[in-house]
Amino acid sequence: MNKSLDQSYQAVMARKGEIMRRAIGIDYAVFEFGKLGFDYEGMMDSVAYSLEQTSRIQRATGVGNTPLLELCHLTALARQIAPQGKGARIFVKDEAANPSGSFKARRAALSVYEAKQRGYAGVIAATSGNYGAAVASQAAMRGIPCLIVQEAFDARGQGQPEIMEKSRACEAYGAEVLQLSVGPELFYVFLQLLEETGFFNASLYTPFGIAGVETLGYELVEQTRQLTGKDPDAVVITHAGGGNVTGTARGLKKACCSAQVIGASIDLKGLHMASDQDFNRKSFTTGHTGFGIPFAVWPDRSDVPRNAARPLRYLDRYVTVTQGEAFYITEALAQMEGLERGPAGNTSLAAAFSLAQEMREDQVIVVQETEYTGAGKHPQAQLTFAKENGIEVRRGDPRESIPGKSIIIPTHPAQIEVKDIGLDNIRLSYLRNVLGEIPYSSLLEKDWEYLKAETRWSQTQIEEALNVEKGELRNGCATKG
């Protein structure tokens, strides 16, 4: 640590811009315009690599080209429950086949490659999820040091089993893992470490982190065409920080596929993400609404100045499922399809099982990921831990479950049913956040174009939505999501 610099919370946070510029090497200012806009596509084109280059970089470390598997028994099960003629064929992209066991290897591949190309001494990432293992694995392959910072335990010193497993995996790949207790000041520690080490910030939200996922979307279209002779009709994507949705959807577009893009999150309504007491009351540490909604309504809240993950630009529909439904489908996937995979990655599968029943039998729905499973990140481990933390676990109707209080495992597959979250409300919250105190009468034409692309609303729709809100906005209710 540089002792000559003030290491207090306030002083380090004040050096944020400068630290980040050095640690990412991207000058975000060149893409900014108007009162609030920035050239998103320009940033993606000029900073990240092309699809072909990305694919080449990933293949060099064994990333991507994962199998697309048809889930015949789950499809049959869905058809048995669905109305006559309904029940789309369900496919899953087995991303657990990536070197570190999840699709995150795709995101890490580009960042670690970039860090090495530009001569950084190492890579660092702030993540409690699969991304840590992905960066650590890629760093091992490319031969550079890796430091992972995790929010890992509560004030009792009790670690989340799923995160403990990820710590273990990172260490297995030779990374240093710095574990922290609950709180947003993780970012402060992260900045200190960036300053001390001079490492590259392998953020999930740089253009590299997003472009790496485009190959996933592209591959799944090609594979679906090969296996079914047609394009997928819907693709379901577990949604948390927005990178999975954004990258996959961009890949679909590059493959000229117009499948419906459906985001799915675990419903964790009511649990505060920065609360020490709530920390171990959730049985899913990612893929949940605690990330999914805040990152959709305010993407630039991330650890980079301009987030390359912009889910609202791509989502056609956003649904939730409960923790109990995801555990149920995880068990069903193992027992009916012979694929034992991690529960968090199966969030989108639980949703797809329900969504398939709305679709015709001749249609195709693709679940775009699985993740590895193991001690800690396993339904039995998670349910054991939930009970130890006073959560009620029982069979019943999952709709009765309350996040942080109960987990209800369905008694019948027909009880798995997605709940829609209106994207228009999310768009409105987004607009409130992005506008802040800026009066919308002062916006330039470029800003309007930006807001239209961000919300996929027309100017009239935006104005109508804001007019409804105008009184609130004037009263300074432009609250940050």
Add this chain to the structure above:
Amino acid sequence: MSLDKESILEESVVSGDWVEIWNVILEPEKRAPQVPADTKKVPLEMRLRGFLVNEQAKLGEIVSISTRIGRVVEGKLVSLHPRYNHTFGEPQKVLLDIGQELRTFLKKGVVGDE
């Protein structure tokens, strides 16, 4: 090996041993303004594993470690030869029944057709 010697070995480590240290990063009063009330009552803590730098040390002492990537960090020694304690948990009856239920449910369907 005498019992005495064993207990010394359990409680102390020597240079190069794999250990865990602990530190308080921010005392409660120094925490960020936006943290919720329950989090604000407790300090921000860190735990870190690495190889002991000191020649010898006992639990509770302030030591230096060298991490897997060679960073040297100081902290209170809280665990000697720390192990991973996460497991597959206990068998969960709420999950164990699902496989058989679904197979029975499907029996007249796809299984017979294949």
